[in-house]
Amino acid sequence: MGETKSFYLDDVVVAYLQTHENASAEVNRLVRRKIFQDAEAAYFERHHGSPLTEERRERAREWAREQLAAADEQARASKPARDELRRRMGWAT
Amino acid sequence: MSGPRGREVEDLPVRLILDASAVCAFGRHETVGEVIGLVEQEDIFAVTTACLAEAVARGAEPALVDLLRSHPSCVVIGSLADWLSLGRFMDLTRPGATLLHDVADSDLTMLAVRTEAHILTSQPGRYTSIFDAVSIIELEKPWS
Numbered sequence: 001m002g003e004t005k006s007f008y009l010d011d012v013v014v015a016y017l018q019t020h021e022n023a024s025a026e027v028n029r030l031v032r033r034k035i036f037q038d039a040e041a042a043y044f045e046r047h048h049g050s051p052l053t054e055e056r057r058e059r060a061r062e063w064a065r066e067q068l069a070a071a072d073e074q075a076r077a078s079k080p081a082r083d084e085l086r087r088r089m090g091w092a093t
Numbered sequence: 094m095s096g097p098r099g100r101e102v103e104d105l106p107v108r109l110i111l112d113a114s115a116v117c118a119f120g121r122h123e124t125v126g127e128v129i130g131l132v133e134q135e136d137i138f139a140v141t142t143a144c145l146a147e148a149v150a151r152g153a154e155p156a157l158v159d160l161l162r163s164h165p166s167c168v169v170i171g172s173l174a175d176w177l178s179l180g181r182f183m184d185l186t187r188p189g190a191t192l193l194h195d196v197a198d199s200d201l202t203m204l205a206v207r208t209e210a211h212i213l214t215s216q217p218g219r220y221t222s223i224f225d226a227v228s229i230i231e232l233e234k235p236w237s
Contacts, residue, residue, distance in 0.1 A: 036126075040160070043154070044123065061127045082224075089181060
């Protein structure tokens with residue numbers, strides 16, 4: 001027997017989805033993202049004995065943004081070295 | 094299992110690769126899920142079968158590994174599938190005339206170079222010792 005989930009969409013969410021060409025795919029992505037986050041949070045709580053709070057998530061999100069931006073910047077700087085190895089491997093550069 | 098290989102891998106919009114330490118940290122430290130959350134908005138992330146196996150051996154919970162694998166933006170790449178390219182890569186990056194780097198670490202490094210992706214890891218030296226221009230995001234410690 002399947003599980004039924006119902007949820008309410010705020011007007012701003014409906015307005016946001018109306019800007020998407022494929023709103024159902026976007027809803028699907030957001031719902032799956034929520035299921036993923038809930039499962040991650042449940043494991044976190046079992047492992048640490050305390051909940052994964054939105055504050056912790058926000059701090060982690062900020063850290064992730066900074067790390068991705070820094071890694072992108074460093075990757076641009078070191079691209080010539082990777083391109084040389086890619087050329088020697090016979091891959092397109 | 095069969096996953097994308099060779100030129101198919103180059104065509105994937107992979108921005109991030111999780112190594113075994115990152116797979117182990119998933120669920121224990123919130124940063125892993127948040128990095129994935131940012132990447133999945135436009136790109137995909139990858140794990141290799143060797144890293145999944147190492148993560149399980151290091152204590153990662155199989156149910157959590159399954160959750161990661163089932164993420165719609167996750168692609169699982171069969172390790173050593175492109176063994177011919179890997180052999181060439183290991184030859185080009187060998188540390189000495191009679192020495193070779195670890196096969197699975199070389200495979201992950203090659204994947205990162207091939208896709209221009211960042212490796213998320215708590216052990217950067219495993220990959221920068223093979224090729225120092227490989228892109229790394231180092232996980233913060235401690236998370237246990």
